[in-house]
Amino acid sequence: MARVAALLRRLSLATLVGWSAAAAASSTSGALAEGVAAPARDDEIVAQLPAHLGDAAQRRAARAAERAQRVQLQAHPDELGLALQAARDALARGRRQGDPRELGTVEAALAPWWNLASPPPEVRLMRATVHQSQHEFQAALTDLDALLASPGIDLPVRAQAELTRSGVQQVLGHLSEAEAGCRRLARPEFLALGDGVRHNALACLAELASLQGREAPAAATLARLAGAASPDATGDAPGWLQLMRAELAQRRGDASAGPLFAAALQAQPDVYTLCAYADWLLDAGRPADVLPLLQGHEAADPVLLRIALAERALHGARDARARRDARTLGERFDAALLRGDRSHGREQSRYELDLRGDRRAALALAEANWRVQHEPADAVVLVRAAHAAGRDAAAGDVWRYLRETGGRDVRLGIAGAVAAPDLPASSAGGAPRDAARQAASPAANGSAS
Amino acid sequence: MIRLLLAALAMAMAMAATPAMAHKASDAYVTLHVTGDQVAARVDIALRDLDRDLDLDADADDRLSWREVRTRWSDIAALARDGLVLAADGVACLPDPAAAPPGSGAAPALAEHSDGRYAVVRLAWRCAAPVQRLDADYRLFGRTDPTHRGIVRYARDDLPLKLVVLSAGAGRVPLRLPAPRAEAIAVPASPATATATATATATTMSASPAPPSAALARAAASSEPARDDEPSFGAFAGFVREGVHHILIGYDHILFLLSLLLPSVWLRQREVDAAPGRTRSRWVPASNLRQVLANVFKVVTAFTVAHSITLALSVFDIVDPPSRWVESTIAASVVLAALNNVWPVIAEARWKLTFLFGLVHGFGFASALKDAGLARGDLAAPLLGFNLGVEIGQLCIVALVLPLAWTLRGTRTYRGAFAGGSLAIAGVAALWLVQRAFDLSLIAG
Numbered sequence: 001m002a003r004v005a006a007l008l009r010r011l012s013l014a015t016l017v018g019w020s021a022a023a024a025a026s027s028t029s030g031a032l033a034e035g036v037a038a039p040a041r042d043d044e045i046v047a048q049l050p051a052h053l054g055d056a057a058q059r060r061a062a063r064a065a066e067r068a069q070r071v072q073l074q075a076h077p078d079e080l081g082l083a084l085q086a087a088r089d090a091l092a093r094g095r096r097q098g099d100p101r102e103l104g105t106v107e108a109a110l111a112p113w114w115n116l117a118s119p120p121p122e123v124r125l126m127r128a129t130v131h132q133s134q135h136e137f138q139a140a141l142t143d144l145d146a147l148l149a150s151p152g153i154d155l156p157v158r159a160q161a162e163l164t165r166s167g168v169q170q171v172l173g174h175l176s177e178a179e180a181g182c183r184r185l186a187r188p189e190f191l192a193l194g195d196g197v198r199h200n201a202l203a204c205l206a207e208l209a210s211l212q213g214r215e216a217p218a219a220a221t222l223a224r225l226a227g228a229a230s231p232d233a234t235g236d237a238p239g240w241l242q243l244m245r246a247e248l249a250q251r252r253g254d255a256s257a258g259p260l261f262a263a264a265l266q267a268q269p270d271v272y273t274l275c276a277y278a279d280w281l282l283d284a285g286r287p288a289d290v291l292p293l294l295q296g297h298e299a300a301d302p303v304l305l306r307i308a309l310a311e312r313a314l315h316g317a318r319d320a321r322a323r324r325d326a327r328t329l330g331e332r333f334d335a336a337l338l339r340g341d342r343s344h345g346r347e348q349s350r351y352e353l354d355l356r357g358d359r360r361a362a363l364a365l366a367e368a369n370w371r372v373q374h375e376p377a378d379a380v381v382l383v384r385a386a387h388a389a390g391r392d393a394a395a396g397d398v399w400r401y402l403r404e405t406g407g408r409d410v411r412l413g414i415a416g417a418v419a420a421p422d423l424p425a426s427s428a429g430g431a432p433r434d435a436a437r438q439a440a441s442p443a444a445n446g447s448a449s
Numbered sequence: 450m451i452r453l454l455l456a457a458l459a460m461a462m463a464m465a466a467t468p469a470m471a472h473k474a475s476d477a478y479v480t481l482h483v484t485g486d487q488v489a490a491r492v493d494i495a496l497r498d499l500d501r502d503l504d505l506d507a508d509a510d511d512r513l514s515w516r517e518v519r520t521r522w523s524d525i526a527a528l529a530r531d532g533l534v535l536a537a538d539g540v541a542c543l544p545d546p547a548a549a550p551p552g553s554g555a556a557p558a559l560a561e562h563s564d565g566r567y568a569v570v571r572l573a574w575r576c577a578a579p580v581q582r583l584d585a586d587y588r589l590f591g592r593t594d595p596t597h598r599g600i601v602r603y604a605r606d607d608l609p610l611k612l613v614v615l616s617a618g619a620g621r622v623p624l625r626l627p628a629p630r631a632e633a634i635a636v637p638a639s640p641a642t643a644t645a646t647a648t649a650t651a652t653t654m655s656a657s658p659a660p661p662s663a664a665l666a667r668a669a670a671s672s673e674p675a676r677d678d679e680p681s682f683g684a685f686a687g688f689v690r691e692g693v694h695h696i697l698i699g700y701d702h703i704l705f706l707l708s709l710l711l712p713s714v715w716l717r718q719r720e721v722d723a724a725p726g727r728t729r730s731r732w733v734p735a736s737n738l739r740q741v742l743a744n745v746f747k748v749v750t751a752f753t754v755a756h757s758i759t760l761a762l763s764v765f766d767i768v769d770p771p772s773r774w775v776e777s778t779i780a781a782s783v784v785l786a787a788l789n790n791v792w793p794v795i796a797e798a799r800w801k802l803t804f805l806f807g808l809v810h811g812f813g814f815a816s817a818l819k820d821a822g823l824a825r826g827d828l829a830a831p832l833l834g835f836n837l838g839v840e841i842g843q844l845c846i847v848a849l850v851l852p853l854a855w856t857l858r859g860t861r862t863y864r865g866a867f868a869g870g871s872l873a874i875a876g877v878a879a880l881w882l883v884q885r886a887f888d889l890s891l892i893a894g
Binding site: 035036037038039041042043044045046047048049050051052056059060063064067100101103104105107108111114299301315316318319320323328331332335336338339340341 | 473474475476496497498500501504506509510511512513514515516518519556557558559560561562563564565566569590592593594595596597598600612614769770771772773775776816885
């Protein structure tokens with residue numbers, strides 16, 4: 001026994017020896033262990049700032065213009081025109097980069113009016129847009145309803161308010177409300193604003209129709225609006241329209257979605273479009289195409305999620321890069337939670353399900369998200385999470401909603417697998433699974449040809 | 450005006466369905482330590498935010514070099530100093546030039562957070578009297594980004610940190626400090642205790658780099674009072690547990706160790722064959738416990754040293770081999786170790802074989818440790834704890850297997866179990882090898 005004890009002592013000594021070897025190997029990283037370090041070289045790049053477009057001279061000019069705008073605004077904070085311009089520019093930057101700070105810049109620019117009960121209409125519209133982006137939908141609706149109810153509002157502001165309101169209602173799943181708004185937008189009184197508004201109104205109505213089981217005529221309308229003869233032709237239509245067509249094709253399981261996403265991205269290289277395209281590529285089993293697509297946009301959480309998913313699909317679940325990206329993503333979700341931000345449910349549910357394998361957490365997040373949002377992607381996330389957790393019944397509300405609206409999505413057929421059959425067939429075109437099969441079949445695809 | 454709005458209009462259509470803004474939002478991480486009448490703080494501010502307010506990107510190339518940051522450090526420190534105003538018991542605390550020279554904010558340094566690097570500014574205040582109640586008026590970026598938040602963790606002396614989320618415009622917010630310790634009030638600190646406290650404070654500061662722990666995040670989000678999930682011992686014990694857990698659920702490591710332990714109670718004996726001039730080898734039960742223990746010792750030590758080396762190399766990101774290679778090689782090592790029992794190639798110096806393969810297992814441990822949620826920055830303690838846990842788990846296995854093997858070594862059962870077991874292990878590991886190399890899912894592992 002004494003011998004064994006001696007052996008154990010020697011063993012622990014050996015452990016220590018092993019440890020000193022390990023420690024020697026790691027001594028170079030000593031400073032890192034504290035988390036604080038000064039870079040060794042002056043020319044080391046320590047931060048990548050949001051990129052300005054163009055060559056060096058143009059970038060410098062753009063930066064100088066932003067700077068000048070800020071200085072000017074600081075000198076004249078009460079000048080509404082100046083403030084609105086700064087707010088609009090910030091909002092556009094925020095959309096392109098997906099950076100929520102720009103919403104803060106909008107708020108800062110509009111600070112003198114921000115907390116008024118009844119600010120100038122343009123400010124109120126901007127405030128609603130910021131709230132919409134922050135997923136504070138009720139606050140956004142309050143402002144938009146007030147704008148639309150007050151007489152004598154400028155026609156352009158009215159048109160934008162109507163459109164934004166319709167968008168919010170659509171996210172919330174209030175499709176008939178959204179439809180009523182777009183129908184109002186198609187009225188002759190808005191013709192004075194030109195074809196643009198009318199196109200918007202028609203596209204909006206078409207998308208809403210497509211969400212209620214009328215996919216084929218909707219696809220035809222959108223293709224016509226895009227000025228394309230066939231659903232495959234991409235043309236040079238605006239990005240949002242191509243994105244709408246791409247997402248419709250995606251819900252129908254139509255391969256034309258790929259080129260349409262690419263065309264949308266070409267016209268509108270923002271984070272949302274990038275991620276939508278990446279999702280389609282992932283579903284199509286093309287993770288290798290995702291990584292080059294998303295390169296350079298890692299700062300955005302949804303982008304990082306898709307990168308990690310692609311790495312996982314390419315290199316396996318134990319891949320070091322996928323793990324590292326998943327870890328970073330987890331830290332960012334934790335950071336968002338710290339400040340009380342819970343608007344990332346859709347992304348976070350996928351993170352829990354596909355990267356961490358925590359099915360229960362994924363389902364809870366997807367359920368909470370579905371209580372607020374009813375977009376097709378929200379439905380897919382909940383049906384998948386419920387199925388993975390072995391609780392298909394938890395997605396019952398999704399099927400109920402789809403039965404009421406007539407909505408269909410091939411992704412639900414795949415995600416739900418066995419979830420749908422025990423529900424009665426929908427009046428608007430069969431049970432969701434049948435809908436999926438039907439939409440995936442070539443017969444249902446010949447919509448606009 | 451109309452045209453502008455129409456442009457926005459077109460955009461809004463696509464935006465209608467857009468999820469929340471996608472980046473991490475703008476947060477600064479503040480750690481406050483109160484000691485007597487002094488307050489020390491570390492403030493981590495995103496370089497991106499600093500650039501907006503201070504225009505750091507001098508050459509306008511949309512990138513910040515260390516030079517561009519370092520040369521503006523006095524402005525950065527001033528911004529941080531103006532961003533946080535403290536008052537103790539109603540009386541403003543004053544910046545303490547002795548503790549943090551004005552304009553320097555200590556040496557310029559950066560820290561990594563989940564969305565990039567942050568400037569780390571050290572601040573210090575001296576209040577009129579030993580602090581009883583502390584109010585914080587957070588003002589950072591109040592005029593440029595009202596959505597910015599300060600994630601503030603604070604503590605008195607070396608007590609656990611509490612958490613509060615502050616924003617500019619909220620005015621003075623009381624921080625709920627625990628009451629100072631009785632002796633701290635009664636007895637003026639002697640120089641010796643003062644130094645000790647200062648050291649303790651500094652240690653806590655450095656041991657709590659700003660990334661908030663997940664537990665902390667959840668505690669804050671569920672608006673429970675912040676709990677004491679900071680003490681480093683608890684975290685260390687957690688990593689030890691994680692290490693034990695990992696080796697005990699890591700069947701590949703267990704089977705590898707088992708394959709190496711099974712033959713340790715035997716010796717390879719060469720005997721002259723019936724055919725003239727030829728020798729053959731066979732396993733015979735060892736008679737000397739000391740010799741057996743020495744064998745086991747060599748094997749276990751080789752495994753430990755080898756995997757410690759690669760575990761450290763990997764955790765510190767010095768070497769980062771692709772995981773599929775690592776996992777496949779681990780499986781291969783189990784196959785080879787098990788087959789070596791049945792058809793011995795290396796019978797005597799098995800510790801050499803163990804060392805070689807132990808290197809690969811270390812990389813496998815590393816990914817488990819990284820999964821366990823390694824906070825950026827503080828690597829040494831988790832590494833030590835985790836490895837300690839792995840050793841404990843490993844010794845448990847030895848303690849379980851060795852007495853049994855020693856007792857049974859002469860029996861027919863053991864001989865059968867040895868050959869059959871080794872073959873079974875080789876078979877299972879071969880399956881792992883296939884599934885890991887080709888990313889299939891055949892069996893759990």
